Amino acid sequence: MTLDAVSADLAAGAGAPAPAVRLRGISKSYRGVRANDAIDLDLRAGSVHGLLGENGAGKSTLVKILFGLIQPDAGTIEVAGTLRRWRSPRDALAAGIGMVQQHFSLIADFSVAENLVLGAEPRRHGLLDRRRAEREVQALADRYGFRLDASRRVGELAVGARQRVEILKALHRGASTLILDEPTAALAPQEVDELFGVVAELRAQGCTIVLITHKLAEIVAMCDDVTVLRDGAVVGERTIAAHEREPGSAARDALEAELAIAMVGRSLPDPPSRQHSAGVTVLELRGVADGHGLGPLDLVVRSGEIVGVAGVEGNGQTELIEAIVGVRRVRAGRIELDGTDVSRWSVRRRLAAGLAHIAEDRHAGAVALDMPLVDNCVLGSHDRPPFTRQRVRLVRREMTRFTREVIAHHQVRVPSLDATVGQLSGGNQQKLVVGREVSRAPRLLVAAQPTRGLDVGATAFVHGELAALRAAGCAVLLVSLDLTEVMALSDRIVVMRDGAIAGEARAEDTDVIQLGSWMTGAGG
Amino acid sequence: MADVFSINLVVSGIYLSMPLILAAFGGLLSERSGVINMALEGEMLFGAFSAVAFTWWLGSPWLGLLAALMTGALIGAIHAWLSVTLRANQIVAATAINLIASGLTAALIETVWGKPGVSPSVRKFGIVHIPLAGHLPFLGRIVERLTVLDWAGLLLAPIVWIVLFRTSFGLRLRSCGEGPEAAASVGVAVISVRYRAVILSGMLAAAGGAYLSLAQVGVFQRNITGGRGYLALAAMIFGKWRPVPVLGACLLFGLADAFQFRAQVAGVNLPHDLLLALPYLVALVALATFVGRASAPAAIGKHFIKD
Ligand SMILES: Nc1ncnc2c1ncn2[C@@H]1O[C@H](COP(=O)(O)OP(=O)(O)OP(=O)(O)O)[C@@H](O)[C@H]1O
Ligand SMILES: [Mg+2]
Numbered sequence: 145m146t147l148d149a150v151s152a153d154l155a156a157g158a159g160a161p162a163p164a165v166r167l168r169g170i171s172k173s174y175r176g177v178r179a180n181d182a183i184d185l186d187l188r189a190g191s192v193h194g195l196l197g198e199n200g201a202g203k204s205t206l207v208k209i210l211f212g213l214i215q216p217d218a219g220t221i222e223v224a225g226t227l228r229r230w231r232s233p234r235d236a237l238a239a240g241i242g243m244v245q246q247h248f249s250l251i252a253d254f255s256v257a258e259n260l261v262l263g264a265e266p267r268r269h270g271l272l273d274r275r276r277a278e279r280e281v282q283a284l285a286d287r288y289g290f291r292l293d294a295s296r297r298v299g300e301l302a303v304g305a306r307q308r309v310e311i312l313k314a315l316h317r318g319a320s321t322l323i324l325d326e327p328t329a330a331l332a333p334q335e336v337d338e339l340f341g342v343v344a345e346l347r348a349q350g351c352t353i354v355l356i357t358h359k360l361a362e363i364v365a366m367c368d369d370v371t372v373l374r375d376g377a378v379v380g381e382r383t384i385a386a387h388e389r390e391p392g393s394a395a396r397d398a399l400e401a402e403l404a405i406a407m408v409g410r411s412l413p414d415p416p417s418r419q420h421s422a423g424v425t426v427l428e429l430r431g432v433a434d435g436h437g438l439g440p441l442d443l444v445v446r447s448g449e450i451v452g453v454a455g456v457e458g459n460g461q462t463e464l465i466e467a468i469v470g471v472r473r474v475r476a477g478r479i480e481l482d483g484t485d486v487s488r489w490s491v492r493r494r495l496a497a498g499l500a501h502i503a504e505d506r507h508a509g510a511v512a513l514d515m516p517l518v519d520n521c522v523l524g525s526h527d528r529p530p531f532t533r534q535r536v537r538l539v540r541r542e543m544t545r546f547t548r549e550v551i552a553h554h555q556v557r558v559p560s561l562d563a564t565v566g567q568l569s570g571g572n573q574q575k576l577v578v579g580r581e582v583s584r585a586p587r588l589l590v591a592a593q594p595t596r597g598l599d600v601g602a603t604a605f606v607h608g609e610l611a612a613l614r615a616a617g618c619a620v621l622l623v624s625l626d627l628t629e630v631m632a633l634s635d636r637i638v639v640m641r642d643g644a645i646a647g648e649a650r651a652e653d654t655d656v657i658q659l660g661s662w663m664t665g666a667g668g
Numbered sequence: 669m670a671d672v673f674s675i676n677l678v679v680s681g682i683y684l685s686m687p688l689i690l691a692a693f694g695g696l697l698s699e700r701s702g703v704i705n706m707a708l709e710g711e712m713l714f715g716a717f718s719a720v721a722f723t724w725w726l727g728s729p730w731l732g733l734l735a736a737l738m739t740g741a742l743i744g745a746i747h748a749w750l751s752v753t754l755r756a757n758q759i760v761a762a763t764a765i766n767l768i769a770s771g772l773t774a775a776l777i778e779t780v781w782g783k784p785g786v787s788p789s790v791r792k793f794g795i796v797h798i799p800l801a802g803h804l805p806f807l808g809r810i811v812e813r814l815t816v817l818d819w820a821g822l823l824l825a826p827i828v829w830i831v832l833f834r835t836s837f838g839l840r841l842r843s844c845g846e847g848p849e850a851a852a853s854v855g856v857a858v859i860s861v862r863y864r865a866v867i868l869s870g871m872l873a874a875a876g877g878a879y880l881s882l883a884q885v886g887v888f889q890r891n892i893t894g895g896r897g898y899l900a901l902a903a904m905i906f907g908k909w910r911p912v913p914v915l916g917a918c919l920l921f922g923l924a925d926a927f928q929f930r931a932q933v934a935g936v937n938l939p940h941d942l943l944l945a946l947p948y949l950v951a952l953v954a955l956a957t958f959v960g961r962a963s964a965p966a967a968i969g970k971h972f973i974k975d
Contacts, residue, residue, distance in 0.1 A: 233853060251847040252966065254839075262843050263854030265836035272836050317854070 164189035164321055164352045165210070165241070170219035172205055174567070177559045179205040180216070181376040187321065187369075192343060192353045194367035196360075196407050198599040199571025200557040202376040203356050207323045210354075211243040212236035223321075242319025244310040244327060252299035256309050257281040259298055260316045285312055289345050291338070302458075304335030308342060321352040326570070328357055329597045332457040332625050340366055358571075358599045360400045364389060372406040380406040408601040416611030418635055418651070422449035426588050426619035427468070431477035432487075437643040438463040440477060445588065450610060450620040452634030452651070454627055456663050460643030461623050462504060465592050468621070469501050470494050482587065495524055498587030502578055502594045504623070510577045513566035517558060520565045521547040521580050546583070554579035555605070570597045575606075582609050589613055592623045607633055627656060639663055677926050679810050683884065684929075685922020686821045687712065687876040687893075691900035692907070692914050693824050694872030699909060700832060701865035702845035702967045706762035707747050708873045709897025710769030714739050715874025716881035717773040720888035721780055723790040729882050732790070733817070736878035737871045743769075744870020748863045755971040766897075774890040786889040793817060793883045817879045824872075829911040841865055845965035848972040858972045873897065895948065902951040908963040917954070924950040 163186040172180040179202045187193050195203045209216045212230030221228050223239045230236045233243070250259050257278040266273040266280070281294040290308050298309060307327060314322055324343075328336045343353055343366060355366060363370055364384060372380040380403075388395045426447050433439030438460050445451045455461055466472035468479060470491040479487040486494055495501075503509030511520045522531045522543045530542040544561070551558055556575045558568060565573055574597050581589065591610060595603040610620055610633060624630050630637055631651060638648045639662035647662035660666075691708045698705035718739040723732030743765065750761035778784045793815040804811060814822075832838040840861050843851035848858045880896070881888045899921055907914030928946040931938065 234855065249847070249850040249853060251843055251850055253846045254843070258839060259850075262839060262851065263856055265839060267836055271830075271834050272839055274834075 163187055164224060166222040167206075167210065168220045168222070170206060170209055170221075171217045172202075172209060172214065173217060175559055178376045180209070180219075183219070183373070183376070183378055185371055185378070187352050187354065189352055190347060190350050191368040192347055192355055192366050194363040194370035195354060195356045195373065196358075196363060196370060196403060197373035198407055199575065199597075199602055200569040201373040201407075201599075203373055204325055204569065205376075206373070207243065207325055207354060207356065210236070211241060211323055213243075237314075237317050237319060240318060240320040241323070242314025242317065242321070243323035243325070244307060244314065245325055250298050250306060250309060250313070253297065255295050255297055256292060256301075256312075257294040259309060260284075260294075260313050281312070281316070284316055288312070288315065288342065288349065290342060302335070303330050304332070304338060307331070307335075307339065311342065311346075315346075315351075320350070321354070322346065323354040323356075325356045326358070326597060327355070328359065328362060329570075333627065334456070336362070358597070358603070360403055360600065363403065364396060364399060370403065372403060374407065374409060404600055407599065416608055416633070422635065423447040423617060425480075426482060427621065428480040429468070429477065430480070432467060432474055432479060433476040434463060434467060434472055435475035436463070438467065438472075439643060441644050443638065443645070445619040445621050447587075447617045447619050448614055449635045450614050450622055450633050452630035452637045453621065453623040453640055454630045454637055454659055454663065455625075455640035455646075457625055459640045459663075461592075461640055463643065464640065465501075465504065465590055465623055468590055469499065492527070496528065500524075500581040500584045500586035500589045502581050502589070502591040504592035504596075506573055506577050506596075511565045511573060514564055516562055516564055517551075517568075517576070518543050518547045518561070521550055521576065524580070525584060550576065550579040550583055553583075554609075555602075571599055571602055574598055575602055578606050578609065582613060585616070586613075586618055588619045588621070590621045590623070593625065594622070595624075595626070595629060603629075627659060631656070631659075641665055675809060677923070677930055679813065680929065681919065681923035681926035682810060682818070683922070684925040685918045685920075686818055686883070687879045687896055688900045688903055688918040688921055689821045689824060689915060690817075690876030690879060691873040691897055692904045692918050693828050693911070694869035694876070695901055695904045696828060696909060696911065696914055697832075697841070697865045697872070698869035699904065699968055700845045700965055701841045701862045702848060702965060702970060702972070703748070703751050703862055703866050704758040704762070704969045705747075705866070705869055705873075706759055706901065707743070707765040707870075707897075708876075708900050709893055709895065710762070710766035711740055711743050711747075711870045711873035712877035712880070712893045712897045712900075713766075713769040713773050713891070714743050715877030716892050717776065717877075717888050718874070719878035719882045720787050720790055721776075723882060724781075724787065727791070729791050729793050732882055733793075733875070733878050736874045736882075740871040740874025740877075741867050742870075743874070744867035745863070747870060748866035752859055752862045752866065752972075755973075758969055770891060773888070777888065777890060784890075787887050789886045790882070792886040815883045817875070817883050820875070821879070825911050825915040832911065837861075842965070844972070845967055848967050848970065852972070852974070859974060862972070873900075876900065899947060899951055902955055905964075906951070906954045909965060920954070921947045921951055 165187040167183060167185040170180050170183040183206055197203050205214070208214045210221065212233045212235055223241065228239055260281050261277045266276045278294045285292045285294060290312060292305060292308055292312070298306060301309065311322065327339055331339060347353060357363060367384055369383050370381065371378055384399065387393070388399045390396055424447055425444055427445040429441060429443040431440045431442065453461055453464070463472055467474050470489060474487045478485045481494065481497055481499065486497065507513060525531060531539055533539055547561065550556065554575050556579060557572050565576065568576065578594055595606050598606060610622065614620055622630065622633060634651050636648065637651055637654060637659065639646045639659055641663060646665065649658065691712055695705045695708050715736040719732040719736040722735035723729050747761065747765055750756045751758045777787055781787050795813055795815055796819065832842060840851065840856045843856055844858045844861045852858050877893060880892055903917035903921055904914050906917040924947040928943045932940065932943055
């Protein structure tokens with residue numbers, strides 16, 4: 145079935161039960177950008193509905209409208225056959241619609257139970273009945289098969305567990321339709337599996353789910369229906385049949401290709417090919433340790449080579465990056481950049497010596513959300529020519545020119561040049577950061593989760609950028625939780641476990657099984 | 669020198685820490701709700717002044733204390749209006765209150781009593797005798813000399829602890845200090861909770877001031893607080909915004925103060941000014957050496973905009 149045929153089918157509504165939610169003609173513009181353009185969407189009760197689309201296609205805008213976080217310029221929302229209008233998310237929740245946002249809204253200092261009962265606390269003799277709160281919350285978690293301890297402090301939980309708390313919070317407040325906006329972007333592969341277990345269980349218990357993700361494989365594996373958005377409009381929708389889920393089947397490959405083309409409007413470039421011309425050593429770590437969890441550890445990255453760092457999240461990757469970039473103090477060993485020991489150097493000096501860094505968490509480590517694009521775009525080179533003359537005077541003209549270049553070359557979608565970074569969609573923020581760092585023509589690029597939150601087209605683009613840097617003789621250290629990404633791009637792969645290197649191999653001499661056993665320390 | 673370290677040192681340490689305890693717990697309530705309370709000093713001064721003025725007019729320290737509490741509530745309400753409703757910079761708003769308190773109470777001494785600098789003596793709080801308390805070893809000598817306010821102060825730590833951690837009001841109050849947006853999204857009235865916390869805070873700080881003037885000296889004299897509001901703030905931070913450690917910090921600073929007094933009396937050979945500064949030095953060293961990170965409420969000082 146083609147997308148068009150299915151749309152016709154859905155429009156006819158052939159004998160299907162009334163949708164749980166029906167959106168009609170939803171439009172929303174931001175200063176000339178049509179984020180949503182007359183979108184129609186039906187969510188079947190008890191189904192998982194995927195939303196696909198490039199960065200900035202309008203997915204988050206649409207679900208925020210559905211959840212009452214923003215008001216549409218036009219269009220209607222119907223829940224269970226009744227026309228509704230939200231003034232705030234609280235109205236949406238009262239009608240059974242809940243959402244887990246890209247940024248969580250939990251109180252880190254509170255326990256799981258406290259987070260859930262806040263606003264409607266059980267009381268006994270005028271005091272908070274904590275035991276009852278914990279019992280009720282635990283019962284709810286158990287009912288949906290969530291692995292959670294209701295008495296734990298949320299701040300101590302891993303990202304995946306926090307997400308389960310968010311979901312539980314929505315359920316606790318009566319949500320039966322649940323929106324998940326890029327729930328997998330920040331998760332390690334095992335956590336993704338666990339999340340999808342949760343989603344399957346919720347569906348089995350009758351919940352309706354909206355799932356936004358950039359990973360086609362996740363859409364195909366999880367969704368009953370999928371809607372593709374491009375430039376704020378629906379460009380395709382279809383149901384996914386069981387036989388199309390078979391991993392490795394021709395039907396599945398065809399479906400993924402079809403979705404990708406619908407999304408991007410063209411087919412994707414082939415993954416960059418590897419080359420074997422590693423040159424001189426650019427980065428060398430010898431016996432580096434931070435006196436806490438990291439090291440001692442040796443690592444070499446040569447020019448013209450991409451070294452991939454794989455590992456389960458929290459096995460020292462973050463600390464390794466911090467040590468190389470210069471925000472973590474190293475207690476032992478040497479970090480050499482082009483033969484010079486830089487382990488005592490400031491970040492600024494390292495940047496000046498040719499280091500570039502795509503930060504793992506862009507909000508914490510790469511951009512200032514409330515600052516304009518132009519200022520963000522020169523951060524890190526702002527104190528050097530051509531952006532600064534006579535060591536103090538900022539040259540705005542140069543800054544603007546450079547920003548235009550980055551935006552054009554990396555296809556960053558921006559509402560206007562004087563927008564702040566916070567006004568860009570998540571994926572476009574990431575593209576801006578990647579563009580900025582790559583444009584420095586660095587000697588060494590430390591790329592941490594460089595494609596987090598990027599659509600398939602942009603991911604392919606960034607992969608191409610990294611390969612081009614390699615071809616230009618740059619040394620690239622790629623740190624990623626996505627094993628597929630590491631395997632597709634790297635010349636050499638090192639696996640980290642417990643802050644040290646558990647294994648190392650040339651990319652063509654290894655496979656998922658060996659890497660996996662190094663990652664978990666099983667057998668191998 | 670032996671006399672410096674005696675049971676009396678402990679007794680007077682407790683006395684001297686009492687105003688700190690009252691004010692620090694006030695600060696704790698306010699800051700746990702997300703509003704920085706630098707105004708403790710000013711609120712203490714206002715409390716100390718009204719306590720003496722109304723005791724002098726009405727002849728009863730009870731009515732004086734009541735007046736102090738009401739003044740504290742009023743100043744707290746103004747503070748909340750500035751910091752929560754008008755969303756003024758909380759440090760600047762509080763500094764304004766402190767400056768006004770210092771100037772206004774000094775000026776009012778002359779207006780009310782006709783001579784500058786110090787009020788006439790008024791009736792102090794009586795000592796509450798607990799039968800047979802004198803026979804308790806060690807504790808007896810402390811217990812038999814406690815005033816009503818002492819009892820209130822000592823009971824404050826457990827009460828505040830229960831309110832903060834065992835009532836739903838406390839849960840909501842803390843949620844406003846840790847994640848006001850998250851709290852508002854589940855229906856917590858952030859603005860109203862912060863108002864109540866800041867007003868309570870003003871009342872407790874004023875009670876601390878009343879303790880200074882009514883229970884300890886029985887007069888009001890200009891700037892009688894001498895920075896104790898700031899010391900209370902330091903104790904609250906040193907105690908990491910947690911009731912029991914805050915109580916401990918107040919007692920520590922109180923002991924340092926008591927030690928300094930006794931050392932002076934005993935003629936210890938140290939410059940007078942240095943001795944006077946001892947509690948503040950202890951506070952400084954305590955803050956510089958022991959404070960860990962990330963113990964302040966996450967949303968402290970952040971304005972909340974209701975949409
Ligand atoms: N507050 C805002 N001000 C101006 N423009 C905005 C604002 N929010 C979104 N936009 C614009 O609307 C468009 C759609 O953004 P949206 O966040 O919905 O995209 P998305 O599909 O979720 O993308 P991503 O996959 O990158 O998260 C983008 O071009 C974005 O720049
Ligand atoms: Mg989005």
